[in-house]
Amino acid sequence: MKESSFYTKLYEDDSSAKKTVQCNLCGRMCRIADGGLGFCKTQKNSDGKLFSINYHRIASCHTDPIEKKPLYHFLPGSSTYSIGGFGCNFSCLNCQNYMLSMNSYDKFNSTKILPETIVKNAINDNCLSISWTYNEPTLYFDFARETSLISHKENLKNVYVSNGYMSEESLRETLNFIDAFNIDLKFFDDKLYREICGGKLDIVLDNLKAIHQSKSHLEITTLLINDLNTDEDQIRLICNFIIEELGADVPLHFSRFFPMHKMNDKSPTDIDYLIRAKEIAIDMGVEYVYLGNMPVDNNTYCPNCGELLIARERYCNSDKNRIRDGHCINCGHKLNFVLR
Template identity: 85%
Template sequence: MMKESSFYTKLYEGNSSSEKPVKCNLCGRMCKISNEGLGFCNTQKNIDGKLYSLNYHRMASCHTDPIEKKPLYHFLPGSSTYSIGGFGCNFSCLNCQNYMLSMNSYDEFNSTQILPETIVKNAINDNCLSISWTYNEPTLYFDFARETSLISHRENLKNAYVSNGYMSEESLEETVKFIDAFNIDLKFFDDRLYREICGGKLGIVLDNLKIIYEAKNKYGTHLEITTLLINDLNTDEDHIRSICNFILEELGEEVPIHFSRFFPMHKMSDESPTKIDYLLRAKEIAIDMGMEYVYLGNMPADNNTYCPNCGELLIARERYCNSDKNRIKDGHCINCGHKINLIFE
């Protein structure tokens, strides 16, 4: 099943060109695609001068997870989320942990056709409070995700994107209207590394982070950020400070950040796992600079949520499970009254 894409421009007039090229406006790559050609992501195809999404109503993977696994620590804590994803990506990360999905493409055998109503039903049956678009880049699912989200909202289910943040501005302005929470990978604070490791541009991700953050005032959109630390690429103190400075100056100190440990994968399988000391130091720097909520991933760590004002334990976590969430009342620390950036419903 295919659907005509919501974001593309015809680069021809009438039948004046046998190639009938189009420009995909879905993500920051803005691919120019000839007739019968595919975009970089392998999910958008030009068929006789019209762009179609090959992944419409198609999934490759679905699983019920703790919401903290996304990771989203400040959005519906302690709840389950129905995680779905498929094939394709608009990045080409050398260290991709889901490369078997992101670097692959659809065929009639490797995916399942599924209706939005079925996804919503499955989420409800599994006692989930949300649906997470994850595993591969959710930007590529715009039409499917919007349709599913609108149905799920009528059933009081939230929707989350786990994304590289490389949407076009045009598609993101629409996405924030129906996606309730984002965890965005801010992979590096260096445009050269973005180009060499991921095949993208830092500036587009930074601009999109600002759009998502600003959507909080209009739509209540929640944002968390993840940075995967890789030895000697983005682990030096200046790099960590640059990431934190951007968040503090352009977003807000209340935005949770997750520093995650890299493990050898895909085309970086010869690299070593990130040194634990680098992650501990990154957390220390972020807190010292004024970041209110800093967490470490892919390693044993204290990932409880504390009040950034008085230090009161607000949410205790052991792995992904929350054992206590009674220290927040009406969005404020019960001890000192500090406003806590956390969504329970």
């Protein structure tokens, strides 16, 4: 365990019988009694001090295409070393990784691994980045920061695949070492955020704006679920926020839902809804729109002249990359890409 970087003691002195602390790592701001765990099951109060019990411990590691995160505009065609563990600060009823996110650590279900080993593994697998994924990476702050400082010295980039529910304080520090984010914008409805995820929409929106204003690369994913967020008004609200508050060149991924966890009674998203969502987004001016979890054209085209820039088949990119110095090779339009 390692003492957490973000918490406040809610007691006056060490002799206090009630050594409650407030965790300041994410938007939940959990108040945790002595001996207790935060909602995420990774932050533990031990004698009035808060510790990260997931420090140097993971549940899963794998080398993936960066497009699987999904990140289509960040080091396209490269591999990323993906790691994750247990716990989450959301309680999404449809979570596809609930076996990890809804469970907690014990000495039998996790593996100890040092930052140096993660970096070495990434280099040996010819990865250009390390991705904190599978469960919510915000909960790994201290471990991720330590690993990122080492990986940057080896010219590796660092990625968060996140629900975007960091506290303002922890996000500010995270932006110093994370190079790219894919953030889930699950709904544009606070009631649905509370009912389905146990979170609040405004915190996610504020964090999206902060990430976009930083030097980090940003892409957004919205999982479309029948009868919840497939209404055209919902799609327009999401697109309008991106265009007005972030920028029309922020890539948007609409992903298809499949029955999972506590939503096994719902049907897979109608494909027509996803196709229509993409049409609406493009018509509104979002420059890069992709569809996930379904076989479809996910090539990248120049938003100015329509030139095919990157051809993709599933997660594999064609070697014919028609981007030069961050611009379309045909018309010279500046593109939102981070290239090797």
